[in-house]
Amino acid sequence: MKQTIMILALCTMAASVRADYKETMDSNGLTQNLQADYGFVDDNAGSDQSAKLQQAIDQVAEQGGGRLILPKGVYSFSGINLKSGVHLLIEKDTVIKPWWPDGSKIAVFAMDGSSGTEAGYVENVSIRGLGGKFIVDYSERGARKGEGSRVVNCRGVKNFQISDVYVKDSFTTYCAFVFTPVKDKATRGKGVYGPTDGLVKNLKNTDSSAGYGLVQMHGGDTIHFENLEAYGGGVTFRLETGSGGEHGGIHHITAKNIYCENGMSAMVMGPHSAQNGVVKVDGVTAKSCMYAAMMGPGYVETKYQGNDKFKPGIFGKGSTVENVHAIFGTDAAISLKEIVYVPKKYHKDLRIDKNDPKQKRIRGASIGAVRDATEGSWNPIIKNVTSEGFEYNKGVMKTSKKDRVNWKQVLKGLPIADELEQALKKVPKKKK
Template sequence: MLRLSNYVTIVLFIFICLPTTASPEKLFYKAPTHFGVTKYFVNDYSADNDPKTDDTRLFQRAIDDIWKQGGGKLVVEKGKYSLLNVVLKSNVHIEIEAGTVIFPYLDPTPNNRFLKKAYAIFELTSKYAEPLKSVSIRGLGGDFIVDISTAINKKNRVFFIKNVQNFLISNVEILDDYSKFSAFVLNGEYVGQRILGPKNGEIRNARVLGADYGYGLVQAQLGESILFQNLYGLGGATLRLESHTKNLRDLTKFTPLNNIRANNIKCEKGNAAFMVSPHFVKNGQFNVDNIKAKGCGWAVRTSNGFTTKEEKSLGLYAGSFSAKSTIRNVSAQFGEYYAQIKPKHYRYIPCVLVANIDRKAISKATGKSFVGPSIGVVLLDTDYQSFMGSDEILRSDGFYPEQQLVMGDKTSKDLCKSIPFQNNSNT
């Protein structure tokens, strides 16, 4: 007869030895177990809490001091600060107390080059072969705020993320007013003959309010093993996987997007919650789960790869994403008037809704989108992979059946004229 301890041993053996299924929320960032030194921005560096003061040099000094002492933590007490192009250093972790407001510091004097040049508030990168390693910026006790809504130069990125490994950014709300870039931009740093992008990182609990149609919260152009979780965008595309810059035209110099995970991605009164556009790059795999849209053009928008005339002359061809990529659990709620619409997608709008497009309400920044009704739940305009089936659409409140899963160019060129939309009951 077996003793109880034998049963426990058997159960533990089975539990440990059974294979496990990888979760979409697999963590890629490894947090430090202890901090070598802890500094306080106000108490230790006498920051004055006046947003009219340029706090950049003081903030950079605090980061450098902690880095020189082997790494540690910088606590930013609740207040208002102005920063520009702060560069993180390895093993430095920044904790910003909830309610803190950070502004971009733009000196209005005529000789300030940042009045016209693109800039960032936080830069996570190394200009050397050795990447920036083990860094984080997170709200302490809730969200901190980055207010770029009144910036006199709209060419701004809040977080410019390039040659960095093992990073975390969490608990941040961004107040925007149609900036020219996404708030988070993941790209690459030229180092010798290579372009080095971010690897092993997480962006969690982030929001943008007032984003432009052509941008949004996150644009990932390069990145390996990155997790995006709990993202919200009011305007724009909340999570955009779009591998396109002139720097990426030499395909031998970089590792493309791969092993991208995302969960709980939301859009409201914008273009899309999740957008995919490979341009000329053959990218790896993404797996996105739990996508929600309310009054947006789409919940999910995917595009074929394509090249411009100039790119074709360089020997570039249409790109793609891995056939192993998946999009799961999509929900959308129809909105009549506030979606950001791309003109080439007009043909997908039911005739009964065309009158709801306000062609005078042009996006402030790009001038290429209009305000109008939600177009559909999912646009699959791809030849290389379908990514999902109609069974992954959990809810489509207020949409006509034809608007749920639109197959792009596989659908008629003018959906309004070719499909006789009736006033049938919405789903």
């Protein structure tokens, strides 16, 4: 009875929040329990139960879709592919410890039906916490060379919801929730260019790598994000659309209530060479971060230069970020490229970030509220920026490539310069 009430509440809330996702979960439809119906065992994540979960999803999909409930417990699985019509409901405080073989890169869940040969995409699917957030925990894994994890990888999916997830990271590679473009022509011919018509809300993570974060968008259309929060690591809402190549780009994206603490930034907008549509974000707050919001320029990556398909990227006219609030602190993750903007008064507070094995970032004082480095390549509308505790850069900082100088020049004579030099010598060089 309790589960039925929670399911009814989920249906009602999803229908009332946004029109991007149209609720298709039938509270009176097929409902299966992964423990009672498929032999799932709460074994404190002692065994890989991926095959059981995938079998359950496949069977529910074959019956026309329905709800799969995962009761509270501690489980291990990964590599799970959602199928059309299936809604996975995971009870509040359930812990998923991903099945993660040494040396591998994994996704716990995938929403992707694109195949390259047929017009394939999954639709009318969701992954939701039931009664509150469930937990995906790899907090003891640590950053390891050649490894990476995504909690949900979205690609060929239409009409979807992801909600109420708490990710406990340990400075590993990749963002937790990744949205990428579809590349196969057949699926694109059906109007699905990436994740389309989605609602993503109530997500939280801790201790992500400073170079990654909670959400990363390379591609997507008509998706609303709400109540995203990140602590201790990278970027909460990262709209860097470079990796999609000629297929990349995001359109009709809205977001509300984005928060970051002791990280790089609550949000980043960097178009690279993607010709993006309009993005509108309302409510951005950062505490003890490098910036609350960062806007980067459009440009053509070196590997695409000389290719007529590519030109400097943009975000569409009317793209807006408003109601931004930055709170000064001294535990921000600061990129080496941004050290030039750290006021001299705070140079003494700069220190090595022991959780960044690549040593691309250090820790120190917040730099400013908003950094606008677009230099006219596109024109963001930035409204109602406030801050507290800042002596410098209280509003929007306009910066240029011409400002950049080597971090060694900025830090010359400071103890951290020698520490950082020694730390960088220990970082393995990439093979060419």
